[in-house]
Amino acid sequence: MDDLDLSEFHDVFFDEAAEHLASMESLLLEIDPDAADEEQLNAIFRAAHSIKGGSAAFGFNDITELTHEMETVFDRVRKGQMPLSPSVVDVFLASGDMLKAMFATRKDGAESVSPADVAALCERLRVFLDAPAAAPVAVAEPVAAAAAPPVEIAAPKAVEALPVLEIVFGPFDKTFNAEAVDAMVDDLRRLGRIEETTVVAQRQPGKRKPKPTERRFRIATAVSEAELGEALSFVADPAHFRFVDASTPIEQPDAAPVAVAVPVVAPEVEDFAPRAVIDEKDFCLFVDPATLPGNEPVPDAAVSKVVELKSAAKPVPAAAGADAASIRVSVQKVDALINLVGELVITEAMLAQASLQLDSALFEQLSKGLAQLQRNTRDLQESAMSIRMMPMSFVFGRFPRVVRDLATTLKKQIELKTEGEATELDKGLIERIIDPLTHLVRNSVDHGIESPAAREAAGKPAKGTITLRAFHRGGNIMVEVLDDGAGLDREKLLRKARERGMGVSDSMSDQEVFALIFDAGFSTAEKVTDVSGRGVGMDVVRRNIREMGGNVEITSTLGVGTRISIRLPLTLAILDGMSVAVGTEVFIVPLTYIVESLQPAESDIKTIAGQGAVVQVRGEYLPLLTLHQVLNLTPKVVEPHRGIIVIVEAEGRKTAMFVDELVGQHQVVIKSLESNYRRVQGVSGATIMGDGRVALILDVADLVGAVPKEYGLAA
Amino acid sequence: MSQTQTAVTAKSAGLSASHQASEFLTFRLGQEEYGIEILKVQEIRCYEAVTAIANAPDFIKGVVNLRGIIVPIVDMRIKFNLGQASYDEFTVVIILNVASRVVGMVVDGVSDVIQLAGDQVRAAPDFSSNSFDTNYITGLGTADDRMLILIDIERLMCSPDMALFDGGTVQ
Numbered sequence: 001m002d003d004l005d006l007s008e009f010h011d012v013f014f015d016e017a018a019e020h021l022a023s024m025e026s027l028l029l030e031i032d033p034d035a036a037d038e039e040q041l042n043a044i045f046r047a048a049h050s051i052k053g054g055s056a057a058f059g060f061n062d063i064t065e066l067t068h069e070m071e072t073v074f075d076r077v078r079k080g081q082m083p084l085s086p087s088v089v090d091v092f093l094a095s096g097d098m099l100k101a102m103f104a105t106r107k108d109g110a111e112s113v114s115p116a117d118v119a120a121l122c123e124r125l126r127v128f129l130d131a132p133a134a135a136p137v138a139v140a141e142p143v144a145a146a147a148a149p150p151v152e153i154a155a156p157k158a159v160e161a162l163p164v165l166e167i168v169f170g171p172f173d174k175t176f177n178a179e180a181v182d183a184m185v186d187d188l189r190r191l192g193r194i195e196e197t198t199v200v201a202q203r204q205p206g207k208r209k210p211k212p213t214e215r216r217f218r219i220a221t222a223v224s225e226a227e228l229g230e231a232l233s234f235v236a237d238p239a240h241f242r243f244v245d246a247s248t249p250i251e252q253p254d255a256a257p258v259a260v261a262v263p264v265v266a267p268e269v270e271d272f273a274p275r276a277v278i279d280e281k282d283f284c285l286f287v288d289p290a291t292l293p294g295n296e297p298v299p300d301a302a303v304s305k306v307v308e309l310k311s312a313a314k315p316v317p318a319a320a321g322a323d324a325a326s327i328r329v330s331v332q333k334v335d336a337l338i339n340l341v342g343e344l345v346i347t348e349a350m351l352a353q354a355s356l357q358l359d360s361a362l363f364e365q366l367s368k369g370l371a372q373l374q375r376n377t378r379d380l381q382e383s384a385m386s387i388r389m390m391p392m393s394f395v396f397g398r399f400p401r402v403v404r405d406l407a408t409t410l411k412k413q414i415e416l417k418t419e420g421e422a423t424e425l426d427k428g429l430i431e432r433i434i435d436p437l438t439h440l441v442r443n444s445v446d447h448g449i450e451s452p453a454a455r456e457a458a459g460k461p462a463k464g465t466i467t468l469r470a471f472h473r474g475g476n477i478m479v480e481v482l483d484d485g486a487g488l489d490r491e492k493l494l495r496k497a498r499e500r501g502m503g504v505s506d507s508m509s510d511q512e513v514f515a516l517i518f519d520a521g522f523s524t525a526e527k528v529t530d531v532s533g534r535g536v537g538m539d540v541v542r543r544n545i546r547e548m549g550g551n552v553e554i555t556s557t558l559g560v561g562t563r564i565s566i567r568l569p570l571t572l573a574i575l576d577g578m579s580v581a582v583g584t585e586v587f588i589v590p591l592t593y594i595v596e597s598l599q600p601a602e603s604d605i606k607t608i609a610g611q612g613a614v615v616q617v618r619g620e621y622l623p624l625l626t627l628h629q630v631l632n633l634t635p636k637v638v639e640p641h642r643g644i645i646v647i648v649e650a651e652g653r654k655t656a657m658f659v660d661e662l663v664g665q666h667q668v669v670i671k672s673l674e675s676n677y678r679r680v681q682g683v684s685g686a687t688i689m690g691d692g693r694v695a696l697i698l699d700v701a702d703l704v705g706a707v708p709k710e711y712g713l714a715a
Numbered sequence: 716m717s718q719t720q721t722a723v724t725a726k727s728a729g730l731s732a733s734h735q736a737s738e739f740l741t742f743r744l745g746q747e748e749y750g751i752e753i754l755k756v757q758e759i760r761c762y763e764a765v766t767a768i769a770n771a772p773d774f775i776k777g778v779v780n781l782r783g784i785i786v787p788i789v790d791m792r793i794k795f796n797l798g799q800a801s802y803d804e805f806t807v808v809i810i811l812n813v814a815s816r817v818v819g820m821v822v823d824g825v826s827d828v829i830q831l832a833g834d835q836v837r838a839a840p841d842f843s844s845n846s847f848d849t850n851y852i853t854g855l856g857t858a859d860d861r862m863l864i865l866i867d868i869e870r871l872m873c874s875p876d877m878a879l880f881d882g883g884t885v886q
Binding site: 343346585630631632633671672673675676677678680681682683686688692693694695696 | 764766767768769770771777778779780783784785786787816817818878879880
């Protein structure tokens with residue numbers, strides 16, 4: 001077999017298998033063992049079955065074996081032959097993990113799972129099978145939902161007592177002809193022994209050969225009529241087939257039909273290699289039955305080879321479930337598209353700027369056209385951005401498992417609630433928010449929620465609640481982690497900070513005190529849980545969020561709970577900013593940080609000996625950040641009262657930035673400075689202005705962080 | 716790789732390169748003529764308005780917009796103290812593509828592209844120089860009456876003291 005042909009399809013299979021595993025896990029976590037929904041059980045079964053099918057086609061035997069065991073066990077559960085106990089759920093969750101590891105070995109070259117572990121897990125699964133079941137199930141493979149499963153030979157042992165169902169295919173028309181039935185029949189072969197009994201044909205005027213109007217088959221199978229119908233409905237319109245009583249005589253259609261009995265079909269039918277269900281047009285690609293070895297049962301290997309080609313070429317489409325109307329696109333293509341749209345925005349801005357100089361009366365058509373262009377460009381930009389947007393459920397999906405496992409380990413009772421899963425976030429941000437969010441949730445479980453005993457003593461319900469919430473606010477996405485746990489102790493934090501020699505004062509606001517836990521000195525103290533090896537402390541969390549252009553804040557009430565709010569921009573690529581001038585240079589300040597701008601009166605500027613200046617704004621004294629000093633530029637304006645103060649808020653603190661003047665407000669495309677240069681302190685990126693020049697985007701949080709913390713004087 | 720190892724590889728690479736005919740772009744810095752592998756050169760531009768970067772070393776003039784990409788510009792004349800760093804309509808910027816990054820360097824002028832066969836290149840004498848770490852010199856080429864100092868521009872640009880890239884080692 002040509003392995004080269006198949007490896008192209010490995011990636012698609014891995015992606016789909018990952019989806020199956022994810023949906024299986026979330027269903028297992030959701031399902032209530034005592035009141036299991038039949039549809040959920042079926043869905044879990046189908047997920048395992050789909051993975052098995054694909055892995056069999058690609059020859060991943062270890063995965064096939066494990067999923068086969070899982071499937072067999074779960075089949076019993078969904079048929080009601082076995083109760084769904086928590087231990088079954090646990091084994092399945094463990095199996096899911098092992099499958100993930102097996103896939104990781106194949107996909108990323110990770111360390112292989114030890115065969116001993118796999119064998120042990122299979123044993124655990126088999127234990128459930130050995131328990132007496134209600135009715136022995138024949139080895140016949142259960143009905144699968146996937147439309148193009150590679151067929152495994154079920155070798156339906158001829159259990160004589162199997163009930164017989166009769167299927168009638170017809171009437172035939174342009175969309176569904178008699179030949180198509182063969183493919184379907186072959187697919188049914190794995191469910192039981194099937195043979196054609198009759199073909200009802202009608203003599204066509206002017207043609208010698210009668211055209212079939214109906215084909216009847218008999219199948220001896222353990223599968224119920226309903227399940228058979230379900231399987232068939234994936235490949236045929238239910239209008240084209242029906243089940244009848246074996247004893248029903250063939251109906252006589254109107255125009256003098258000729259009923260042709262086809263008794264000979266049986267032995268021929270045995271010779272056909274079972275084929276995957278395929279479209280009619282692929283029909284002729286298949287092996288001429290005459291060339292197949294005689295009547296011997298075709299061994300698994302040969303079958304799977306014949307079948308591999310087809311199933312590889314059509315990686316299980318229905319496995320995507322309801323997403324039949326979506327296509328897989330590589331992230332690079334999407335990124336390239338977004339870059340191009342970004343370039344278009346810049347060019348459009350340049351045109352708009354250049355056209356300002358034109359007399360709009362004289363060039364009316366041009367102005368109108370440019371205005372239209374601007375609208376179109378904005379719309380295109382929004383559309384392109386939305387391609388990369390994915391719902392937060394992608395992020396929230398993994399947390400039930402995390403919380404469940406951690407809570408069990410720590411012997412706490414915790415319920416996880418999620419809100420706003422449909423809120424969309426840029427794919428790049430989704431990937432980057434997962435680690436920090438995981439850390440925050442683990443913190444909540446570990447240090448936030450108290451033990452059941454402590455909670456009851458405090459008059460709280462024994463079961464703690466952690467809520468994950470996502471929503472839009474302003475031009476941002478807010479992601480919050482709330483818990484009804486112990487809350488943060490302000491005094492304790494201040495004490496610890498003093499112990500570590502950090503400069504703190506009692507007059508710091510609550511926000512500022514809570515923000516202390518983000519400082520590197522704090523994070524590692526009494527960590528019991530294993531966050532080791534990931535290098536993620538609270539300081540890294542804040543840094544990661546800042547690097548995404550976001551912000552994180554903590555609110556808490558002692559004894560009641562804590563809320564951690566993460567604010568993220570909607571997209572990484574475009575930014576709303578205000579351009580400010582310092583000397584001859586223009587800088588962009590992201591709008592999300594700006595609170596207000598004003599020109600201060602001379603009397604509002606006060607200096608503190610040895611520490612710099614502050615500005616009085618409505619009773620508050622804000623530290624003055626003189627940009628031309630920090631950036632080492634020659635300004636046009638030296639006195640703050642002749643320039644402009646831009647009040648920005650970052651890290652829970654307000655700072656007054658002193659600039660020469662405000663230039664304007666723009667939507668800018670963020671260009672990376674670091675791809676060809678390196679990280680610059682105080683600069684988060686660059687952009688290209690309408691005149692083609694580069695303007696640097698200020699990293700407000702960085703700049704503000706440079707201002708000494710000792711300020712915080714009350715008015 | 717340690718410094719010594721990279722030095723050895725560079726030298727041997729330089730020597731092996733000199734065995735085949737290679738094409739070099741030659742340019743002037745002050746009174747001297749230098750040559751760099753033509754394959755590292757992306758394009759040649761005139762010196763345009765540069766956006767300065769705060770607190771950067773003086774030889775890093777800033778960044779420019781190169782058809783949508785932000786590219787840092789280095790003035791070699793300042794860095795290596797060679798000649799007068801003036802900027803007029805004849806000032807040339809060579810845009811390089813090294814280590815998957817795009818960098819521009821200001822030079823006094825670009826001469827031409829020449830092919831040097833192995834026998835036209837000699838190993839550089841190992842004199843220690845303050846202004847120019849001779850580790851980056853892969854050889855001395857002769858063409859007509861000119862002596863060309865051949866540089867491994869990728870190594871030079873990626874070195875830590877150029878302060879251009881984070882963790883500046885050749886990838």
